[in-house]
Amino acid sequence: MDFMAEFEATRSKSQQSAWRRLFQMKRGEWREARWGLIFISPWLVGFLLFYLVPMIASLWFSTLDFTLSNPEAAEFVGLANWRRMLFEDPNTWVSLGVTFLFAAISLPIGMISAFMLAVLLNSEDLMGKNLFRTLFYAPTMVPLIAAILIWSQVLNPQTGWVNRGLEALGINATGVDGLRWFDDPSLVYIAYTFIGLWGIGNAILINLSALQGVPTSLYESAKVDGASWLRRLWAITLPMVSPVIFYNLILSMVGLLQYFIVPWVLTNGDGSPQGTTRFYMVYFYKQAFTFQNMGYGAALAWLMFIVGIVITFFLFRTARHWVYYSGESK
């Protein structure tokens, strides 16, 4: 079945049953429903006030020319902000491209590292498992700002240990034409990816717990059939943990779309070197809060939301081909 049709079907079914239940409820059921709604009311009120209303307001803002310092002068401009954003402002697409390029480098590295470390931590031949698990998780507990400052010094071209280590191995790293991690457009994404690797702890743990859930009988019968370690990893482990990989993929993708703190702390949003770190969220921040273009900022935010939905939709569509749910028949 087509995804949207499937979605529509489940939606209308649950709506139908919701209405039917509403009209046919007995006294005790009314009482229960009332208590349920009372209990969830804190979230419901918060959702209306801080999610639903602002989202709609944001769409409305995107049709205004609106500066916060002079709100009285707000003016309805129709789709002018959207036209400018989509067709006239090159920064929109450049910053979106920068974000995707970085994601294309950093996301596979992060996800593969998390998976492989989880496989290592799950190995029955690893001694001191709990200690290793705790210590591999520890960098994730380092506050992000502290991690950024530490990595920016470790990758310092002259005094950082990375370049001094490479120099000791005979690679020209600390010299004038050496490796300038944060100033060289071809290295800066790798440097940012290193910082990201200090944040994969949650992904490791989630992968690890999925690995622990794979029935050992599957491995045993594969061993009897003479399957190699790599073959077992590919044919048993990967499909069995694919739901978790999918979950990590969605969260990482959504997170990368909002990538902001690392470039902000390291460059203050100036995009150096050569505009390679002008990420979409940095551009949004500049428009909305530095230049106070609230209307244009709202349009940029909505575009980000739409792009996020399109990506999520796309990932869900591909999921049917590679995500394996053991409870489900093919």
Place this chain on the structure above:
Amino acid sequence: MASTTSNAQPTEYQKQQTQDEGGFFQNNYRLLSKIAITSLASVLLFIYLLPMLYAVVTSLKTDGQASDSRAPILPMEAVTVEIDGQNYEIYNVPLEDGVRELVLLDPGRRTSTFIDPNNPDAAPIEWEGNWRQLNPVRELSVEWGNYAQAWEFIEFARLLWNTLFYAFVTMIGTLISSSLTAYGFARFKFPGKNILFAVLMSTIILPPAVTLVPKYAFFINVMGWGGTWLPLIVPQLFGNAYNVFLLRQYFMTIPREMEEAAYIDGAGPFRTFISIILPQSIPALTAVALFHFFFAWNDFFEPLIYLAGSRELNPITVGLTEFNGIYSSEPNLILAAAIISMILPLLIFFFAQRVFIQGIVITGVDK
């Protein structure tokens, strides 16, 4: 033919030997594999944590060492001695009778004059060669003062107070609202429950930017909350998806019998929730409290925009970023400040890791 010898039946002795070898590897295969896997994990862990070691080492260096690319790895200073009221450095000088530690009295490009520190009245020693090629004698010299200096420059006490205040107020708010909401979703039937729960979960992937501009305009212009903590605190008093999900999963594992007994005794849903459910959910509540604490400790973007211009209200994250901008030429101080900011989260993690890790697994795997 020559090849027949190699095809010949192995002698009894050779047979014995190969069997023994196979035996050795079979018996020790697990052990070897254990050693190999554990070594691999240790090496990877060492590399992974090396920047942390770098941060600690560099934070203990003096300004000069920290920015000198040829300084030794460990915080070391050249050894000096005082002779006749003047300080002189000691160098390793290669002489005919081996390398000796001598005081550099008169440096020169071709020849330099040294004296023996143990015997300063003896005749000076002439050495031929450029003194700059000599290695100074160094000793470990740890600059603990960097921490005190960073603590003061950054006004860490104030940053810490701001951060803790923010973390605890919102932690209590989110614990109350998230647990009430979670109980509502875990135990009661009401129309539209599944849709509402799906909406709740979908807020996880909603980019905060899409609600930010109107929220900002509302908080700053309508409510006049600019330069206060209120825009950061108030939205967090209404529960959030991760916390509700984790608590709901936990509540659903609690058997219903005790609640039913409480109802029979005449307790209402609120009494039941407070006296039966909450006491049994301490681990889940602790996990939520910890997650929230780490979230608040790391929160950067919203404090950055809402507290702009009110430096005295800055949390640690924003204060640390400003400090980095101002003292960028003194990596030792920056790293000392970074380490100060990570001590508390790391300590809490090491002591509470069991409940913490369980919480991550529940939110990550069950969904």
